[in-house]
Amino acid sequence: MNAEADRAQRHRARMQRQKTVVDAAIARADKSKGLLLVLTGNGKGKSSSAFGMAARALGHSMRVGVAQFIKGRSDTGEEAFFQQQKNIIWHVLGEGFTWDTQDLERDKETARRGWAVVQTMLHDPSIDLLILDELTYPLKFGWLDINTVLADLQNRPAMQHVVITGRAAPDALCQTADTVTEMRDIKHAFQSGIQAQIGIDY
Amino acid sequence: MNAEADRAQRHRARMQRQKTVVDAAIARADKSKGLLLVLTGNGKGKSSSAFGMAARALGHSMRVGVAQFIKGRSDTGEEAFFQQQKNIIWHVLGEGFTWDTQDLERDKETARRGWAVVQTMLHDPSIDLLILDELTYPLKFGWLDINTVLADLQNRPAMQHVVITGRAAPDALCQTADTVTEMRDIKHAFQSGIQAQIGIDY
Incomplete structure (x- = not known):
């Protein structure tokens, strides 16, 4: 040989x-079940990963719900793109970061109104995948009660997948989750003075 | 008061x-420039993040190219979904993992043919975002020469963004990149005996 x-x-x-x-x-x-996924950490890729799962689910003719907390801007590529698609419901629930509004009571009220919208989707078994984009911030800032949120997640339809994104996910949320990924920032173009790029960052 | x-x-x-x-x-x-992004690590969210950026870019009427190395399966939600969209070119270039083919020379030949397809996209300034999904494996297994790949990336159109996904990205690639995220696996449903879920994992 x-x-x-x-x-x-x-x-x-x-x-x-x-x-x-x-x-x-x-x-x-x-085993098969509705998963709770948490995408956290300081690195790039949390929200975009959630939107990639939305694309996957739509490709399998599944129904998708999206709730964007925090984000107030209305020029994102993801929204423009997915709003044209079938089988997806898209809610922009935020008004920007708290340092933009500078009004704590208003932030709380906005978050609570947002959560009421989420609750209707958490009771709807026809929604196969629910994306709660940047939900960690209202939790971190205390605008939403973590126990209410965990109880509502617990009581969702058995096969509904939920993806939660945002930095600094609370421990109690990570303990409940089936899959937790920390996006670690090894380096980021922004640190080299490169601005947020269209199609990449928004 | x-x-x-x-x-x-x-x-x-x-x-x-x-x-x-x-x-x-x-x-x-x-500053504005075509970014090189690397999404690596063992955690969930690398490929899905790349596909989320594809959705963002399409939402801004940008043109997207995708090359999927390794993956041989043809039932992915992402492919089914994006193949229906305008402004996106999708290439499935893999035949599965090397432990599926069990033939090193064939793997090398498949990877080289795949890279030739990528090279044409790296010369095409009309492609605004190019996704090289699971490119790290052909590099890691030595099917593709890292220096050739780096030189081709270096010589691409100035405003073309490239996203590379996969575990164990080579150091030389990370050094060249503008943004590097390590997806860290804090926990994964698979470890609890939950199978890959449709719409989430493929």
Whole structure:
């Protein structure tokens, strides 16, 4: 046997072992349920990941609900794009960051009105995927009560997936979640003086 | 002045200071360029974040190119969804993971053919956003030469954004990138025996 054939055979044997391991892990994971996913951390990719899941779900003819907290701007690419699609309901519930409004009571009232909209979607089993974009901020700032939010999430339809995004997700939320990803900022173009780019950041 | 009014005023003052800081940071970031973004790490959200940016870009009438390395499956929601859209070109270039094919030379040949497709998009200034999904694996496994890939990225149109996803992004790639996010797996439903969920994981 020459060296190249020998190398190819060793590669094949190694990959067969790897395949056995991967296949067994996949076989063990046999449960299905509505997931609660939390995308947190300071890095780029939290909201965009949620919107990518919206695209995936729509591609499977699932129904999607989106509630954007905080964001007040109305020129985002995601909203322009998804508003044209079927099977998706899109709510912009925010008025910008609290340092923009500078009015705590108004922020609280806005958040509470927003949560009432979310509650109707959390009671609607026809919504397969619900995205609560930047929900962590109203929780962090105390505009919404974490226990109310957790109870409402707990009581949602069994197969409804919920994705929550935003920095500094509360511990109690992460403990309840099925999947938690921390987006870690290794580096960010903004730190090099590059402004938010259309189509990338909004 | 009563306690509540005092509290509201202190909140306002704090938020005014915060707004000054944020506004100054935004004013300093005045450059615009085609970004190279790397989304890596073991956590969920890398590919979905890239597809979320695709949605954003399409919402701003930008043109998007997608090249999916590795993935051989043809039932993904993202592909079904985006193939129906205007202004997006979608290439599935993979044949599954190397432990599926178990043939190193075939994997290399598949990756090289895939890169040739990418090169044409890297020469096309009409593509505003180019997504190279799971490109890190062909690099990690040595199917593609990192120096060739870096040189081709370097020579792309000045305003073209490129997003590269996948675990274990090579250091040389991260050094070249403008933005690098590590998706850290805090916990994952799969570890609790929950299978890949339609609309969430594919």
